Amino acid sequence: GMDAIMLQEKLVERLLCARGRTMRQKVDKQYVGFATLPNQVHRKSVKKGFDFTLMVAGESGLGKSTLVNSLFLTDLYKDRKLLNAEERISQTVEITKHTVDIEEKGVKLKLTIVDTPGFGDAVNNNECWKPITDYIDQQFEQYFRDESGLNRKNILDNRVHCCLYFIPPFGHGLRPVDVEFMKALHERVNIIALIAKADCLTPNETKKLKDRVRDEIERFGIKVYQFPECDSDEDEEFKQMDKELKECTPFAVIGSNTVVEARGQRVRGRLYPWGIVEVENQSHCDFVKLRNMLIRSHMHDLKDVTCDVHYENYRAHCIQQMTSKLAQDNRMDSSIPILPLPTPDAETERLIKMKDEELKRMQEMLEKMQQQMHEKDQ
Amino acid sequence: MGGRDLFGYVGIEAVLDQMRRKTMKAGFEFNIMVVGQSGLGKSTLVNTLFKSKVSRKSCTPSYEEKISRTVHLKSVSHIIEEKGVKMRLTVIDTPGFGDQINNENCWDPIVKYINEQYEKYLTEELHITRKRRIPDTRVHCCVYFLPATGHRLRPIDVEFMKRLGKIVSIVPVIAKADTLTMDERLDFKQRIRQDLQASGIRVYPQKEYDEDVEDRIRNDKIRENIPFAVVGTDKEHQVNGNKVLGRKTKWGIIEVENVAHCEFANLRDLLVRSHLQDLKDVTHYIHYETYRVRRLNESNASVSGLSALPLENGITEKYEAQSQL
Numbered sequence: 001g002m003d004a005i006m007l008q009e010k011l012v013e014r015l016l017c018a019r020g021r022t023m024r025q026k027v028d029k030q031y032v033g034f035a036t037l038p039n040q041v042h043r044k045s046v047k048k049g050f051d052f053t054l055m056v057a058g059e060s061g062l063g064k065s066t067l068v069n070s071l072f073l074t075d076l077y078k079d080r081k082l083l084n085a086e087e088r089i090s091q092t093v094e095i096t097k098h099t100v101d102i103e104e105k106g107v108k109l110k111l112t113i114v115d116t117p118g119f120g121d122a123v124n125n126n127e128c129w130k131p132i133t134d135y136i137d138q139q140f141e142q143y144f145r146d147e148s149g150l151n152r153k154n155i156l157d158n159r160v161h162c163c164l165y166f167i168p169p170f171g172h173g174l175r176p177v178d179v180e181f182m183k184a185l186h187e188r189v190n191i192i193a194l195i196a197k198a199d200c201l202t203p204n205e206t207k208k209l210k211d212r213v214r215d216e217i218e219r220f221g222i223k224v225y226q227f228p229e230c231d232s233d234e235d236e237e238f239k240q241m242d243k244e245l246k247e248c249t250p251f252a253v254i255g256s257n258t259v260v261e262a263r264g265q266r267v268r269g270r271l272y273p274w275g276i277v278e279v280e281n282q283s284h285c286d287f288v289k290l291r292n293m294l295i296r297s298h299m300h301d302l303k304d305v306t307c308d309v310h311y312e313n314y315r316a317h318c319i320q321q322m323t324s325k326l327a328q329d330n331r332m333d334s335s336i337p338i339l340p341l342p343t344p345d346a347e348t349e350r351l352i353k354m355k356d357e358e359l360k361r362m363q364e365m366l367e368k369m370q371q372q373m374h375e376k377d378q
Numbered sequence: 379m380g381g382r383d384l385f386g387y388v389g390i391e392a393v394l395d396q397m398r399r400k401t402m403k404a405g406f407e408f409n410i411m412v413v414g415q416s417g418l419g420k421s422t423l424v425n426t427l428f429k430s431k432v433s434r435k436s437c438t439p440s441y442e443e444k445i446s447r448t449v450h451l452k453s454v455s456h457i458i459e460e461k462g463v464k465m466r467l468t469v470i471d472t473p474g475f476g477d478q479i480n481n482e483n484c485w486d487p488i489v490k491y492i493n494e495q496y497e498k499y500l501t502e503e504l505h506i507t508r509k510r511r512i513p514d515t516r517v518h519c520c521v522y523f524l525p526a527t528g529h530r531l532r533p534i535d536v537e538f539m540k541r542l543g544k545i546v547s548i549v550p551v552i553a554k555a556d557t558l559t560m561d562e563r564l565d566f567k568q569r570i571r572q573d574l575q576a577s578g579i580r581v582y583p584q585k586e587y588d589e590d591v592e593d594r595i596r597n598d599k600i601r602e603n604i605p606f607a608v609v610g611t612d613k614e615h616q617v618n619g620n621k622v623l624g625r626k627t628k629w630g631i632i633e634v635e636n637v638a639h640c641e642f643a644n645l646r647d648l649l650v651r652s653h654l655q656d657l658k659d660v661t662h663y664i665h666y667e668t669y670r671v672r673r674l675n676e677s678n679a680s681v682s683g684l685s686a687l688p689l690e691n692g693i694t695e696k697y698e699a700q701s702q703l
Contacts, residue, residue, distance in 0.1 A: 061527020085531040085573035123534045124480045170525055170554055171417035175445060177479045200526070200557035202627055270559055273638050275630025283628050 049108030052299055053158060055189065056113065057132060057181065058166025059120040062196035067164075067255035068113055070268060070279055071291055074100055075257070076113060093118040093131045114160060120177050128177070129184045136160050136188045140314040159311060162225070162294070162302045163189045166196040167250065173212040174220070182222045188310055190225035190302050192294070193217065198252035198285050199270060199277045206252050213250050224249075227293065228301055245293060251286035254279055327356045405457070405464030407514045408654060409495075411546075412469065413488065413538070414523025415476040416445050418553040423521075423610035424469050426623065426634060427646055431612075432456045432469055449474040449487045470517065476534055485538045492517050492546050496669040503670075518661045519582070519649065520546045523553040524570070524605060528562050531573040539579045545669070547582035547660055549649065550574075555607035555640055556625065556632050563607050570605055581605075583653065587660055600648060606641035609634050 056064045065077040076098045083091060096115045101108065116132055139158045146155045163185060167178055182191055195201075195209060217224060230242050256279045260269040268279040279287050294302075412420040421433035432454065453470040470491070475484055495516045502512045520542060524535060531539075539548055550570070552558070558566060574581060581604065588594040614621045615631050623634040634642045649657070 059527075060532070061525070061529045082529050082569075084569075084576065085533070085536050086576060088530070089533045089536065121532060123537055124482045126480045128479075168417075168525070169557075170415070170419075172444075175416075175477060180479060197526075197557045199627070199629075200554045202625055272556070272559060272630065272632075274556075274632045275627070277629050 046107055049110060050299070051110040051112070051157065052303070053112040053114060053160050053162075054294075055116070055132075055136075055160045055163040056166070057116045057119055057163055058196065059168065060117070062166040062168060063253075063255050064115070064164075064166055064196075066257055067166075067194075067196075067253055067287075069257055070255035070287065071294070072100070072102060072111060074102070076100060088121060091118045091121065093128050095131060095135045112158070120181075125177055129181045132181075133184050133188060136185070137314065140188075140311055141318070143311065144315055144318060159306055160189050161299075161306045163191050165191055165193050167193055167213060169195055169197050169201050169209065169252075173209065174216045179216070179220050179222070182217075182224070183220065186223040187313060190305055190310070191222075192225050192290075193250040194290070195250055195252040197254065199254045201252065210248075210250060210252065225302070225305070227298060245289055248286055248289055251290045253287050253290055254285040255287070323352055323355060324359065326352075327359055402463050404511070405466060406658075407466045407468070408658070409453075409468045409470065409515060409518050410649070411472065411488075411492075411517045411520045412523065413472045413475055413520060414553060415525065416473070418523040418525060419610050420471065420521075420523055420553075422612060423523075423551075423553070423608060423642075425612055426610040426642065427649065428458060428467060430456065430458055432458070432467055433471070445477045446474040447478070449484050451487060451491050468515070481534055484534075485541055489541060489545065492520075492542070493669065496545075496666055497673075499666065500670055500673060516661055516666060517546050518657045520548050521649075522548050522550045524550055526552050526555050526557050526566070526607070528558055528566050530566075530569045531577075536573065536577050536579070539574070539581065540577060543580045545665055547584075547657055547665070548579075549582050549645075550605040551645060552605050552607040554609065556609045558607065567603070567605060567607070582657065582660070584660075587664060596652075603641070603644065606645040606648075608642045608645055609640040610642065 054068075056068060058064055065080070069075055069077065094117050096117060098113045098115070100111050100113075102111055103109070114135070119128055119132065122128065136159075139160060143155065143157060143159055146152065165178075165182060165185075167174065182193070185191055193213065195206070195213070198206060201209065227242070227246055230239050234242075254270065254277055256268045256270050256277075258268070258270070259266050260271045260276055261267075262269055262276045262278050267281075270277040270279075278284050282288050410424070412424060414420055421435035424433045425431055425436060449472060451470055451472055453468050455466060455468040457464055457466050459465070472488055475481075475488070478484070499512060499514065499516055502508060522535070522539060522542075524531070535550075539550065542548055552563070552566065552570075555563065580586075583597040583600060585594075585597075585601070588597055609625060609632055611623055611625050611634055613624070613626075615624045615626050616622075617624065617631055617633060622631075622636070625632040625634070633639050637643050
C-alpha cells in the first residue's frame with residue numbers, strides 16, 4: 001500500500017546516485033553548502049537527459065517484443081512482419097536497433113532497443129551467439145577509438161548496458177543453447193535472465209523452474225547481473241524488500257499489448273476463457289519487479305557496471321593484444337599499429353617494454369625446451 | 379438381377395456381433411509415438427489421453443528430467459482395459475529430439491525406427507510358416523508437439539514433418555496452449571496450416587485417403603481445425619461442485635476437458651474415439667504397403683530372399699533386382 005509507494009520512491013532516488021555511498025552531511029554550524037551537489041547533478045541530468053541501450057535476446061516467439069512494449073509503454077514493433085516457414089529456413093541471426101525518445105515529468109530518456117532476430121531459431125544453432133558478441137565488441141571498440149581520439153566532446157555511447165535473456169517456460173531448466181549463450185556474453189554485458197510467457201505456469205511450476213534455473217546458473221558458473229548490496233544504513237523495510245527482489249530472480253514475466261477490463265479497472269492484460277492475466281498484478285507475474293529494478297532503481301547501476309567492469313575488461317584485453325601484436329610486428333619490422341594508440345606515459349611504456357622482454361625470454365626458453373625434447377627423441 | 383428383396387431373415391448382421399466378440403477377446407494393439415522438445419508436456423498428455431499412467435515418465439523409477447545428448451527412442455507398453463475391450467498400448471518416446479544446439483538430422487533415428495518396424499512386419503509376412511497374428515509394432519500415429527510461440531512453423535518443424543509425413547501419420551498439436559489467447563490461437567493455427575501447405579507436408583487425416591463423401595466431410599472439419607491446441611494435466615480441482623481435470627493458476631482454472639478452454643477433447647476424440655482404427659488402417663494399407671513395395675522392388679527378386687538391412691529413408695539399397703518380379 002502506502003509503504004510500497006514510499007519504498008518505490010526511495011528506489012527512484014537511487015537512480016540519481018552513483019554506486020557507493022551518497023554524501024550525507026549533517027547540517028551544522030560549519031555548513032559549506034556542497035550538500036546541494038546531488039541536486040545540481042540532478043538538474044544537469046534533467047537538462048541533458050539519459051540514454052540507455054537495452055538488448056533483448058532469445059528464441060522467436062517468447063514475447064520479447066511484447067515485453068519491451070509493456071516495459072516502456074511504446075509500440076516499437078507495429079510494422080514488423082513475421083517470416084513464413086520457408087523464409088525462416090534460410091534466415092541468419094541479425095542485429096536490429098530501434099530508438100525511441102521517452103519523456104516523463106521533464107526527464108528525457110533516449111532508449112535504444114537492440115534486437116536479435118533469428119537467434120536460436122535454426123535447426124543448427126552452432127555459435128548463433130557470435131553475431132551478438134561481435135556486435136557488443138564492436139560497440140566497445142568504437143567507444144575505445146572515440147575515447148582515444150582527439151575530439152571527445154560528442155562521443156556517442158552505443159555500448160549495450162543490459163541484455164534481457166528470455167528462457168522458455170516450456171522446458172525443465174536451462175537448455176544447452178541457454179548455457180552457451182549466457183557464458184559467451186556474461187563477461188561482455190550485464191545479463192538479466194527472465195522466464196518468458198510465465199502465464200503457462202502454475203505458481204508451483206514457477207517456483208520449481210526458478211529454483212532449477214538459479215541452481216543451474218550457479219552450477220555452470222554463469223555470471224548474471226548482481227543487484228548491488230543495500231547500503232548498511234538503509235532501513236530494515238528497504239533491506240527486506242531488496243532481499244525479496246533478489247530472491248525472486250529469475251523474474252517470471254508476462255507482457256501485453258492490449259488493455260482489458262479487470263476488477264472494474266482498465267489494465268494491461270491478457271484475456272483468456274478461464275480468467276484474465278494482469279501484467280501489473282504482482283501475484284500474477286514479476287513484471288512490476290522487473291520494471292522497477294531495470295528502470296526505476298538500477299538503470300544507472302547497469303550503466304556503471306557496463307563502463308567500470310565490462311568495458312574496462314574489453315579495453316585491458318584489447319591493449320594486451322595490441323601490445324603483443326606490436327611486439328610481434330617489431331620483430332617482423334612491420335609498421336602500422338592497429339588503432340590510434342593514446343601516447344603512453346613513461347610508466348606504461350616501461351611496463352610494455354618489460355612485458356616485451358619477458359615474452360622474448362619465454363619464447364627463447366620454449367625453443368630451448370623443444371630442442372631438448374627433440375634431441376631426446378632422436 | 380441385383381437388389382432383390384430377401385424373403386425372411388438371413389441373419390447376416392449377426393456377423394458384426396461375431397466380429398465384435400472376436401475383437402474383444404483378442405484385444406488390439408495401438409502404437410503411438412510422441413515427438414517434441416523436452417518440456418512440452420508429452421508424457422503428461424499421453425497420460426491424460428488414456429487416463430492412466432502410461433508414459434515412460436510415470437513408469438520408470440529412475441526417470442530423470444534431463445536433456446539427453448543424443449536422440450534415442452524408448453518405448454513402454456501397457457494393457458489397458460475398458461468395458462471388456464483390451465488394448466495393448468505402446469508409447470514410444472523420443473528424448474533428445476530438438477534439444478541440442480545443433481539439431482541437424484535429429485530426425486534420422488526416428489525415421490530409422492519407423493522403417494525397422496515395417497521391416498520386422500514384412501519379414502514375418504514373408505515367412506513360409508507365419509504366425510496367426512503378426513505382432514504389430516508399427517507406429518500407427520506420431521504426435522508432433524509444437525511449442526506455442528504464436529508465430530509460425532520453425533525450420534526444425536518443417537524438416538521433421540516433411541520427412542516423416544511420407545512414412546507415418548503425423549498429428550501435430552500445439553503444446554502448452556494455455557499461453558495463447560483465443561485470437562492468437564486462431565491466427566497461429568492459420569499460419570501453421572499455410573506453412574504446411576506451402577511446404578507440401580501431409581498430416582493426418584490426409585485428403586487423398588478419404589474413402590467416401592462421408593469421410594471427406596468428417597475429415598474436412600478436422601483439417602480445418604488442426605493443429606489442436608492442447609493442455610494436459612493429471613490433477614483434479616473442484617469447479618462448480620464438480621471434480622475436473624485442470625490447471626490451477628492465480629487467474630483461473632484451465633479445464634482440460636472443456637472445449638471452450640482447449641482442444642484436448644477434440645484430440646482425444648480423434649485419436650481414440652473415432653479415428654483409432656482408421657489410423658491403424660492407414661498405417662497398414664498405405665504407409666506399410668508403400669514401404670513393402672519399395673522394399674520388394676529393391677531387393678533380390680526371389681521369393682524368400684530379402685536383403686538384411688532395413689531401408690534408410692529415401693536411399694536405395696545397393697541390391698539391384700536381377701530379374702523381373
